[in-house]
Amino acid sequence: MGKTVSFISRNFGRYNPASLASYEYIGGFTALRKALGMDGLEIAKVLSDNGVQGRGGAAYDMGRKWSQARAVEAPHKCVVCNADEGEPGTFKDRELIRNDPFQLLEGMIIAGWSVGADNGYIYMRGEYSHLRPLLLSAIRQCEEKGYLGDNILGSGFSYRIHLYSGAGAYVCGEGSALCESLEGHSGRPRMKPPFIKQCGAFHLPTCVNNVESLSLVPPLLLDTQGFYKSQGTPDCPGTKMISVCGNVKNPGVFEVPFGITIREIIYDLAGGIEDGHQLQLVQLGGASGRLASPAQLDTPYTYKDMKAADLTAIGSGAILVVDERTSIIGFLRITQQFFFHESCGQCTPCREGNLHIRMLLDKVAAGTHTEQDIRLMEKYARIMSTASMCGLGETAQSALLSAMKRFPEVFAIKKEVAVR
Amino acid sequence: MKPFVQKLDELTPEMVALVDRVVEEHQNDPTQLVGILLDIQDGVERHYIPEPVAYYLSQRLSIRVTQIYDVVTFYSMLYDKPRAKYTLEVCNSAPCRVKDSDTLVETLKRLLNLEVGEVTYDGRFCIEKVPCFGACDVSPAVRVNGAVYGHLDSEERVLDMLRQLD
Amino acid sequence: MSENMIHLTINHMPVEVPAGTRIIEAAHSIGIDIPHLCYHPDQSIKAHCRMCMVEVTGQRKLLAACSTLVWEGMEVITDSKRVYDAQVGVLDLILADHHQDCLACARNNNCDLQNLCRRFNRLKPDLPDVSSKERPRLDNPSIVRDPTKCVKCGRCVKVCTEVQGIGALSFTGRSAACKVTTAFDLPMNETDCVLCGQCTLVCPVGALTEVDHTSHVRHALHDPTKHVVVQVAPSVRVALGDDFGMEPGALVTGKMVTALKMIGFEKVFDTNFSADLTIMEEGSELLDRIKNGGCLPMITSCSPGWVNFMEKHHPEMIPHLSTAKSPQGMFGAVLKTYYAQRMGWDPKDIVSVSVMPCTAKKFEATRPELGRNGYQDVDVVLTTRELAKLIRYEGLDLKRLPESEFDAPLGTGSGAGAIFGNTGGVMEAALRTAYELYTGKELPRLEFEAVRGEVGGIREATIDLGGTSLKVAVANGLKNAEEVIRRVESGEADYLFIEIMACPGGCIGGGGQPIGTNNAKRQARIKALYALDKSLPLRKSHENPDIKTIYEEFFDHPLSHKAHELLHTTYAARPKRYDFTPYLHGTQK
Incomplete structure (x- = not known):
């Protein structure tokens, strides 16, 4: 497996995730010590210099996010770790928490220092409740050892981390919905402005980062040799945690350099398609991702190349491989069912649009659809992506719209119906 | 055998103790409502939030009961109606569906003689379809009271899983 | 003063408004009514209904006119084909989920949704009827709730919570099951509701009305x-x-x-x-x-x-x-x-x-x-x-x-x-x-x-x-x-x-x-x-x-x-749904 790298996941298997001492033994919290000697903007600059883009899906320039967060003047600010990994097919954050909880905490403390926050909140999806004891104990151990609490390591910096739980709501991965949930409310996205960087959780300026983004910070600060930047392509340096699943022989989480092709990921890392079957489509970035046809397998896995190929640019890092046993319409119905279940119901296009498109897809599956149905399906898919209030509604129809483009034959009108 | 409790109409001292304990564990902090409700639900045999518990909790946290009801109905892992002691949650999202979780559902239905959404007469089992719970690498998978059982691609393995629940 | 004024154009007409104005208000100031349902001048912005989507030059997505603040040099278009399609599309989505018994409705001829239909010349949407089949809730002497007409604009929730501080009504559930109701769907009189009726005053449709006598x-x-x-x-x-x-x-x-x-x-x-x-x-x-x-x-x-x-x-x-x-x-x-x-x-x-x-x-x-x-x-x-x-x-x-x-x-x-x-x-x-x-x-x-x-x-x-x-x-x-x-x-x-x-x-x-x-x-x-x-x-x-x-x-x-x-008269405490007094005073066993 020469195609994987070990940077973000460098500590996997190297220490006992339940023990802070074990983490310290392999050099844990060296990055924090280093960070506490740096200015917050300097830390943000390290991220920018390495071209780090946020790993939650929106791919926002992370260094810029941190320097903006630092620039906000407020007596209290907070850092939120988005561990609500809700995109179906994504489980890299689960592995990061399970194998290396302390690196995540270290990254969060550095984030707090860098942006000038006094509290950090980990919002972990309810489905990962089995990881709660591990994280809670890690937080407690850090408090006991003075990595958290007042005057951390004598630096004068005080910071606490709190673990909050979601309870099964994909939409809570959206920043403002997450903030609502943190406050004990239903996770319905807020109207913007104000943006969460000005007024987020508990009405404080809030800097939200994904688990992987935060876990990347400690190794990056210690990476004086420029290993990270040497990986990937000149345009898109670095490494990325991906999760591969579906009809492949070896599903799992891999750390890859950017620029690897989708084909390499599927055939070299994930062992290829299950015996006797052919690849039919690949969905990238979870349920909100577009569908790639087999013809697109040689697209390099970088933000730019994926975008140029009209695919979801990395997104959550999920790669779902589907063989011919699932029909394309069948697959779209499954995805549609997911969004129909997960829409928060607040804004009209998403609440009603998901319902109608679900019914229209049922018609297509039954073969009883007409030209008008296809037109309506596309019309409302477009209205959803352009008029919805948040990213959920905006991206819910990515799969459908990309399928209409790439697999037009499956939407063809059945003759008998057309005549009728 | 314990009597089959359909729905809790009045608050019991045990429920009060449960709510008090969970609320204490969350520092009486109403912002932690979601976590509080999950923990309460874990402690209720049929894994749901009974109405009187919601009312009691609203007084305990000084929040509106409407907020609690909203939260319970909004989050898919919270329930306002009784479920089973062991609710078998089968992932209904694409990563498991392409790994033939439909057959898994059929197997469960046949073995338990149960439709999706129904609860067995003794309140022990219920089959539900839920969205992705992040066990895509071991799909098709079932989640029961927080524990994930993966690779359920044969009847043998499904039976093994069911046996572990007793 | 002038540095606090923002200059923009709406449908190519120059407009000058104070900073902090929203597009919908700026348009209103020059006599353009951007269609809306959830927006209410006395309430905080919700941006739920998405009726007010407009085009702003340089923006990929359409923007909600009720929630977007104007900026210097902004160019707003409220009548392009893209805007029209989105607005009529959203209207159709709302209509398909709205029980249309207009002739028998308390709000006939006085209904924001009906006015929009008239404006856009819509009678029936191209979509199948997906409206709820719930019965109207006539459970108190003052207010009727008809969930089949609710457009989920959230005005009632806002007035109940933010103006009256009661919070008897709330959004519950999600997706198609999202609705506005009371805690545990109880009759209004059995909740915190005091029957003030402010919700009936802000409801844009006939989902909340007075009991007709x-x-x-x-x-x-x-x-x-x-x-x-x-x-x-x-x-x-x-x-x-x-x-x-x-x-x-x-x-x-x-x-x-x-x-x-x-x-x-x-x-x-x-x-x-x-x-x-x-x-x-x-x-x-x-x-x-x-x-x-x-x-x-x-x-x-x-x-x-x-x-x-x-x-x-x-x-x-x-x-x-x-x-x-x-x-x-x-x-x-x-x-x-x-x-x-x-x-x-x-x-x-x-x-x-x-x-x-x-x-x-x-x-x-x-x-x-x-x-x-x-x-x-x-x-x-x-x-x-x-x-x-x-x-x-x-x-x-x-x-x-x-x-x-x-x-x-x-x-x-x-x-x-x-x-x-x-x-x-x-x-x-x-x-x-x-x-x-x-x-x-x-x-x-x-x-x-x-x-x-x-x-x-x-x-x-x-x-x-x-x-x-x-x-x-x-x-x-x-x-x-x-x-x-x-x-x-x-x-x-x-x-x-x-x-x-x-x-x-x-x-x-x-x-x-x-x-x-x-x-x-x-x-x-x-x-x-x-x-x-x-x-x-x-x-x-x-x-x-x-x-x-x-x-x-x-x-x-x-x-x-x-x-x-x-x-003169007398008053009495209303019985609570549950009485937890013994528990709250710590007398439980």
């Missing part, structure tokens, strides 16, 4: 054995005109009386009369409490939403409520005793109708305390909106009607009675009378500006009662009421007398007022009532000659035994 009135009017008598609340006369396209705050007393007579009411009386009676009783009660060490501060009790609030949420404060009935209650009692005797009518044959700005009055009329010998003092309560319906049913054009006078003797009201209709009015009316009764001297100046005010907020004042100072407070809107209670309970304030109105602005902003009532209209109505007061020769309740007569002939004096029997 117009047919009860029509039946009664057609029954020759009945004496159908009507009283009209002070605030109705400055709001009814709204429903007939008149200026906000237009005073239509005379035309309204004509309309009521033409509709067929045998006697048309004025609740201002019993407002004066209320002042006599309440003012005397206040002086009595002060003199004899009664429970202070005393709080007014004429707003039934407020009384519900006390009984439900602050039963410990009930002794502070004035025992005087509301003007509606007093009028009903006087009508079926004093007036019935005078006319030689059997109270059983009287149908006592009241026109109120209020949905909670419908509930108040059903209280067992407000009746005797098997009949209620008020049989039917109509809201201002229902009166407008009756007038239309009769085919009357209110604007063109001649003016007439209320019938005597229960038709004379003072200016003090008139201002009962707005926040601060009861206080001012009571002070005018209390001052003169207490000091025995004539009040040098009738206006108490310190207690007058605007919509929302709390006002405090210290009034000099000829040497004795009286600390008072006035609040409208239940969120403000809650704050006043907090100040009293915490000992932070030492008021002696408090006026509270459940609705913003008082009755002129009541939950039964015409659809479209907003804070600007409330302000106009307040102004109109003060102007009315000023124009009247009679401005003090105790100088109302009919009030003097009724005490001479019937009640003897305020707080007399008979007055207590007929003009």
